[in-house]
Amino acid sequence: MAEPIVKYNKVTKYFDDLQVLDEIDFEIQPGEKVALIGPSGSGKTTFARLLMMLEEITDGTIEVEGEYLWHEKDDKGNLKPASSEHQRKVRSNIGMVFQHFHLFPHMTVLQNIIEAPVTVQGRDKKEATKAGKDMLDKVGLLDKADAYPAQLSGGQKQRVAIARALVMQPKVLIFDEPTSALDPELVGEVLEVIKSIADEGEASMLLITHEMDFAKEVADRIAFFDGGKIVEDGPPSDILYNPQSERLKDFLERFMNTQ
Amino acid sequence: MTFWEIIVSMLGQGLFTTIVTTILAAILALVLGFAGGLMRLSNNRFVRFIVAIYVEVFRGTSLLVQLFWIYFVLPMFGITMSALTAAVLAIGLNYGAYTSEVVRSGIQSVDKGQTEASIALNFTPAQRMRRIIIPQAFIIMLPNLGNQLIELFKSTSLVALITLTDLTYQANVLNASTLQTTEIYTALLVLYFLIAWPLTKGIQILERKLTEGRM
Numbered sequence: 275m276a277e278p279i280v281k282y283n284k285v286t287k288y289f290d291d292l293q294v295l296d297e298i299d300f301e302i303q304p305g306e307k308v309a310l311i312g313p314s315g316s317g318k319t320t321f322a323r324l325l326m327m328l329e330e331i332t333d334g335t336i337e338v339e340g341e342y343l344w345h346e347k348d349d350k351g352n353l354k355p356a357s358s359e360h361q362r363k364v365r366s367n368i369g370m371v372f373q374h375f376h377l378f379p380h381m382t383v384l385q386n387i388i389e390a391p392v393t394v395q396g397r398d399k400k401e402a403t404k405a406g407k408d409m410l411d412k413v414g415l416l417d418k419a420d421a422y423p424a425q426l427s428g429g430q431k432q433r434v435a436i437a438r439a440l441v442m443q444p445k446v447l448i449f450d451e452p453t454s455a456l457d458p459e460l461v462g463e464v465l466e467v468i469k470s471i472a473d474e475g476e477a478s479m480l481l482i483t484h485e486m487d488f489a490k491e492v493a494d495r496i497a498f499f500d501g502g503k504i505v506e507d508g509p510p511s512d513i514l515y516n517p518q519s520e521r522l523k524d525f526l527e528r529f530m531n532t533q
Numbered sequence: 534m535t536f537w538e539i540i541v542s543m544l545g546q547g548l549f550t551t552i553v554t555t556i557l558a559a560i561l562a563l564v565l566g567f568a569g570g571l572m573r574l575s576n577n578r579f580v581r582f583i584v585a586i587y588v589e590v591f592r593g594t595s596l597l598v599q600l601f602w603i604y605f606v607l608p609m610f611g612i613t614m615s616a617l618t619a620a621v622l623a624i625g626l627n628y629g630a631y632t633s634e635v636v637r638s639g640i641q642s643v644d645k646g647q648t649e650a651s652i653a654l655n656f657t658p659a660q661r662m663r664r665i666i667i668p669q670a671f672i673i674m675l676p677n678l679g680n681q682l683i684e685l686f687k688s689t690s691l692v693a694l695i696t697l698t699d700l701t702y703q704a705n706v707l708n709a710s711t712l713q714t715t716e717i718y719t720a721l722l723v724l725y726f727l728i729a730w731p732l733t734k735g736i737q738i739l740e741r742k743l744t745e746g747r748m
């Protein structure tokens with residue numbers, strides 16, 4: 275088997291006294307699409323935000339392409355907290371799409387997309403503009419290039435946010451409930467875009483979702499979170515149709531009832 | 534003297550001094566305000582502490598006393614400066630303290646999601662401030678900054694008390710020689726208003742321009 279692109283080793287996370295993640299081991303293979311499901315408060319978001327470096331890790335390590343994300347080796351080979359240069363270098367492999375989009379309101383759609391390629395990656399502005407427009411075309415919003423985010427619907431905003439993340443060419447793309455802030459009639463267009471990148475993209479995906487049908491369709495694997503642990507992890511058909519643990523059975527049952 | 538002659542006689546040196554003092558002090562206040570506001574948000578406790586002291590000292594004492602102190606007391610410690618320099622320094626330091634609070638709260642009121650999106654796109658902290666946070670914070674701050682600019686402009690009338698020949702100083706001189714008190718101070722009122730009003734309007738227009746269709 276190839277080297278995993280992401281590897282969590284005994285990752286533990288506390289918020290003050292509250293333990294949210296409990297010594298989690300987890301791997302994502304290159305190109306693999308993994309969905310995270312689980313009850314509210316089970317730690318899915320925290321788990322993903324540690325990989326994006328939006329929360330501080332309490333204990334354990336995360337590796338991206340064999341390099342530590344939160345740590346560096348010192349001269350003697352011991353782990354020490356990573357410098358900000360090291361963090362940025364490793365983090366450059368990761369991208370994220372948020373529930374609430376977080377587009378830059380003071381920039382047009384196209385500026386939103388090419389800002390980071392130009393400022394952060396130092397890419398040529400012409401090249402970035404072309405790549406940005408290609409990306410906008412891919413999410414079906416080329417005609418909105420000069421609009422401001424405030425002029426877009428929620429679904430359109432999220433498609434722009436996806437294009438903005440993709441143009442950075444991340445090797446791992448995190449989606450944290452990308453459709454749960456949307457009006458129901460706008461969910462479909464966003465799921466469709468995510469599906470098309472999943473189908474054609476070489477990027478790995480970590481997808482937190484409450485859309486079970488979608489998870490089944492897109493994911494190669496589903497991991498079920500509960501109580502700060504990954505309780506079950508396997509192919510969608512096993513997880514959804516042949517749950518082993520009581521907790522997953524309960525979760526799926528409750529989920530079906532609310533549908 | 535007619536009302537018109539009074540206005541014209543104040544327009545020369547007096548108007549010039551008032552405007553120059555306003556512009557220089559405003560630049561100083563803006564620079565100090567941004568530096569102070571950013572330092573107030575630093576991770577370094579010592580840096581935050583230094584700015585806190587600056588802000589408290591200059592907010593907790595009156596501008597007039599600060600002006601006197603800089604112009605009349607500092608020379609006793611061997612630091613002498615022209616009346617204009619003292620005026621710009623006192624007003625700039627005083628308004629800089631207030632401005633740093635405006636800048637700090639403006640930056641803090643930008644949605645945290647903007648910072649998170651910037652981290653996810655791998656911006657450095659400096660790039661994030663410059664390209665994402667400050668442009669948005671600036672729009673939030675603009676009404677407050679505008680008010681402060683007007684206040685600062687009006688406060689320059691105090692510099693007459695350290696013998697700087699601004700509008701107010703000229704009015705005082707004119708009053709002493711002609712005793713046309715009503716006309717002179719009415720003219721002074723009108724002149725201050727005629728400068729402050731377009732400033733207010735200008736800032737409103739800028740605000741509208743910057744937010745049009747975006748926020």
Ligand SMILES: Nc1ncnc2c1ncn2[C@@H]1O[C@H](COP(=O)(O)OP(=O)(O)OP(=O)(O)O)[C@@H](O)[C@H]1O
Nearest residue numbers: 289292294312313314315316317318319320321499
């Ligand atoms: N910044 C924080 N400070 C303190 N506690 C937090 C913080 N963020 C999350 N938590 C807590 O950590 C636990 C896990 O939260 P998390 O958001 O990771 O769950 P989740 O699985 O994503 O839930 P949901 O499905 O509702 O999004 C919750 O109990 C939450 O209250």
Ligand SMILES: [Mg+2]
Nearest residue numbers: 318319320450
């Ligand atoms: Mg969550």
